[in-house]
Amino acid sequence: MTAEFGAWPLLLLAIAATYLWRGLGVLVSTRIDPRGAVFRWVTCVSYAMLAGLISRMTIMPLGILAEVPLADRLAAMVIAFLVFFGWRRKVLPGVAAGVVALVLLTLARRGGWLGF
Amino acid sequence: MRDEGQGRGSVIPEPVPRNIVRRAVLDALGMPSLVLLASMTGFGSLARESALGLEIALLATAGIWGLPGQIALAELYAAGSEIVAVVMAVSLANARFLPMAVSFMPLLQPGLARRGWLYVLVQFISVNTWAAGLRVCPGLPGVDRRRYFAVFGTVCMTAALVGTAAGHMAAGALPQPVTYGLVFLNPIFFALIFADARDRATAFALLIGAVVGPPLHLVSPDWSLLATGVIAGTAAFWLARLPWPGTHP
Structure with missing residues (x-):
């Protein structure tokens, strides 16, 4: 139970430290021109951070996804993209195909169906 | 709408x-x-x-x-x-x-x-x-x-x-x-x-961010996201401002 006790202050600090970015964002946003260059630069930074995060989560995941081979993660991502673009850019079939592909690849490796 | x-x-x-x-x-x-x-x-x-x-x-x-x-x-x-x-x-x-x-x-x-x-x-x-x-x-x-x-x-x-x-x-x-x-x-x-981002600056930011994200993570796991955002975002911002064919400045 000591672990449980220590989790509360940790969580509250983590929430505050995350809100800091949001609050700062509001503060800054009320002071810059939404049609100006600074605004467009910040938007670029947002997209770059999101893309960097997605690619890091796929190529170098932390935690349990690291147990899945890189080839399987990449294959699942490629399948998701193929189905997405092949199916009139619908998100649901793309996401479903990617997730199912990852689960099946994992099962296939466990069952030795892939031969490696 | x-x-x-x-x-x-x-x-x-x-x-x-x-x-x-x-x-x-x-x-x-x-x-x-x-x-x-x-x-x-x-x-x-x-x-x-x-x-x-x-x-x-x-x-x-x-x-x-x-x-x-x-x-x-x-x-x-x-x-x-x-x-x-x-x-x-x-x-x-x-x-x-x-x-x-x-x-x-x-x-x-x-x-x-x-x-x-x-x-x-x-x-x-x-x-x-x-x-x-x-x-x-x-x-x-x-x-x-x-x-x-x-x-x-x-x-x-x-x-x-x-x-x-x-x-x-x-x-x-x-x-x-x-x-x-x-x-x-x-x-x-x-x-x-x-x-399917169509806006040029957005597409550049996404592409460059996806490429530099993982290598930067190897350099510093904690600071890599901030660095990715600033480096790739700035690069995309400037690239999008170049006079591309087909644009009307």
């Missing part, structure tokens, strides 16, 4: 409901809620396996409201890391909320008498709500933008809390491959949300 985002995907079928609250609920109940329900189930079971209680997991979902940071919290806690290290890692994993808030919150300002509300509404920002807000809000009058965003965010957060609770209770009962799938659902969904 519905096509400001260059017709990205199809979130809801036409005809569009005229009532803004109803529209927000319907938009959120589709893909966003489904994805949150599933991916937060992954987080809930991870939290349980990391010895975090149900209340902690639920508060983490609503309070941190960003899956990468939540996962960092659960995993570093389980690993017994120093409290300062955990808080810093969680915070930096969510640093994207600063530029996201800066680029979105001005949309919610028109006609708002009390600016304090922005500090409440900003808590709802996530990849999901940000993308939907950027797509839908520009076509709405000020009051409706705030209503739409608040309702959309509330539905999303509710779905996420239900998912967190379900995952926490079902932890251990889920087969390992299914847990992998649930956790991987998140990056796949994020990737597809942005897959």
